[in-house]
Amino acid sequence: MGIVLGTHQYGKAENRVVRIYRDTPRHEIRDLSVSTALRGDFGLAHTAGDQAAVLPTDSQKQTVYAYAREKGLRTVEDYALALARHFVDDVEPVAGARVEVEEFAWERVVVDGAEHDHTWVRKGQEVRTAAVTVEGTGADQQVWVTGGLKDLTILKSTGSEFTGFRTDPYTVLQPTTDRVMATSLVARWRFTEHAGVDWDTTYAGIRQLLVATFAQVHSLALQQTLFEMGRAVLEAHPFVAEVRLSAPNKHHFLYDLSPFGLENPGEVFHADDRPYGLIQAQVTRDDAPDAGPAWYGYTGLV
Numbered sequence: 001m002g003i004v005l006g007t008h009q010y011g012k013a014e015n016r017v018v019r020i021y022r023d024t025p026r027h028e029i030r031d032l033s034v035s036t037a038l039r040g041d042f043g044l045a046h047t048a049g050d051q052a053a054v055l056p057t058d059s060q061k062q063t064v065y066a067y068a069r070e071k072g073l074r075t076v077e078d079y080a081l082a083l084a085r086h087f088v089d090d091v092e093p094v095a096g097a098r099v100e101v102e103e104f105a106w107e108r109v110v111v112d113g114a115e116h117d118h119t120w121v122r123k124g125q126e127v128r129t130a131a132v133t134v135e136g137t138g139a140d141q142q143v144w145v146t147g148g149l150k151d152l153t154i155l156k157s158t159g160s161e162f163t164g165f166r167t168d169p170y171t172v173l174q175p176t177t178d179r180v181m182a183t184s185l186v187a188r189w190r191f192t193e194h195a196g197v198d199w200d201t202t203y204a205g206i207r208q209l210l211v212a213t214f215a216q217v218h219s220l221a222l223q224q225t226l227f228e229m230g231r232a233v234l235e236a237h238p239f240v241a242e243v244r245l246s247a248p249n250k251h252h253f254l255y256d257l258s259p260f261g262l263e264n265p266g267e268v269f270h271a272d273d274r275p276y277g278l279i280q281a282q283v284t285r286d287d288a289p290d291a292g293p294a295w296y297g298y299t300g301l302v
């Protein structure tokens with residue numbers, strides 16, 4: 001009985017490439033997940049452990065990022081065509097290449113009626129949340145209401161820095177005065193009134209303040225941006241006593257294109273999904289009434 005190798009292919013899956021066009025003050029963004037698969041006679045890698053024909057999946061990944069800069073990334077079709085043709089035309093053992101691309105859509109934040117130059121929210125609506133607790137009856141009845149949102153994914157391609165931080169022997173992070181800052185925001189706010197509040201208008205107003213503040217504050221850290229978001233909500237909404245914010249720092253690492261003789265002036269990034277910084281803060285009026293059970297979740301009293 002003979003054992004034979006059947007069809008086979010190999011590549012690098014789900015490269016998270018973010019390309020920013022920043023030649024003018026109005027930036028453009030392309031956000032992709034790119035997968036490559038090369039086909040051909042790579043049988044000896046399987047049957048004999050012979051890598052002579054194998055272009056490493058790491059090289060395929062490097063090409064994916066390098067092409068985002070070198071060939072540009074205006075449309076995913078042209079970009080995928082350039083990549084697939086390159087593997088087939090320039091890498092001798094490759095007989096066929098498949099490049100699959102998923103593009104994540106972003107829409108510009110609107111501030112004061114105008115589209116913002118370098119801040120977007122991920123398309124697809126965030127989730128609006130509310131939690132109500134009622135205790136007692138009749139005249140003794142007490143009510144607590146919180147509103148909120150989650151999964152509001154927002155990104156700015158400039159106007160963010162992180163410098164002056166404490167270092168220790170394990171610190172390798174370099175300070176930066178210009179970085180991409182992105183998060184998937186969870187925000188909750190506690191009302192001190194529940195009668196006569198226009199919930200829809202209030203929700204829309206708070207959401208807009210959160211995104212406009214994210215866009216407009218020149219950020220020295222995500223911590224500072226969160227505080228300013230909370231402050232903006234409290235200043236504008238007298239019925240809100242407290243805002244709780246939880247923000248994963250969705251890191252975008254500048255991709256090192258120097259091995260290919262390419263500069264990367266803040267244009268091509270690897271969007272890392274984990275680990276992520278998680279910044280959380282509560283912003284409160286100093287005369288806010290006690291929260292009582294407003295925050296006690298159904299999963300526990302925390």
Ligand SMILES: O=c1[nH]c(=O)c2[nH]c(=O)[nH]c2[nH]1
Pocket residue numbers: 162173220221222223249277
């Ligand atoms: O905005 C930031 N806050 C941090 O605390 C932090 N830590 C880090 O590594 N990067 C950042 N960015």
